[in-house]
Amino acid sequence: MKQLLSLTALGLALSFSLGAAHAADAPAPTKQQSKMATCNKEAGEMKGDERKSFMKTCLSNKPATQQDKMKTCNTEAKGKKGDERKSFMSECLKK
Template sequence: MKTVLMTVLLAGVVGIGMVGSASAADKAMTPQQQRMTTCNQQATSQTLKGDERKTYMSNCLKNSQSAPAEKSLTPQQQKMKECNAEAGKQTLSGDARKTFMSNCLKKQVK
C-alpha cells in the first residue's frame, strides 16, 4: 500500500512538473529563439554535421546565409545602403562624400 501511495505521489509531482514545462513552451518565442529554430531546421534538412553545421548555424544566425526575403532592413537602412552604394560608384570621398550622403539621405524614400 505504501508503494502504491508513493507511486501516486511521485506521479503527481512529475505531472505538475510537466504542466509547468508545457506552459513555458506555450510562451511566445523571442526573435532570436525563432531564428535559432529556423536555422536548426534548415541545417537538419541539409543533413549538415560537425564543423560544417557549426559554420552554417553561425552564418545563419548572423543572417548572412539567409534568403533575401528573411533579411529585412528598415526603410532608413535600405536608403543608407543605396546611398552608400551610389557614393561608392562615384568614388566620392571626404567632404564630397559627406555632402552627397547627406543630400541622398534627405531625399524621401519611395
C-alpha cells in the first residue's frame, strides 16, 4: 500500500512539473492573436451582424468610422437614460 501511494505521489509530482515546463515553453501569442483577444473582449455582449461589423473593423488596421463608433457606443449605452446617456455617448464617441 505504501508503494502504491508513493508511486501515485511521484506520478502526480512528475505530471505537474511537466505541465509547468510545457506551459513555460509555449510561444508568445502573435500580434494578430493578441489583437483578436482584445477585440473579443471589447465586443462583449454584441451578437449577430453588429458583432461581425465590429470585429471586422476592430481587426482591420483602419480606424473605426463614426458610424461604427456610434453603433458600438449605442450598444454599450443600453440601460442609460437622460443626462447619464448623453454624457456616456459623448465620452464614448471621443475615443
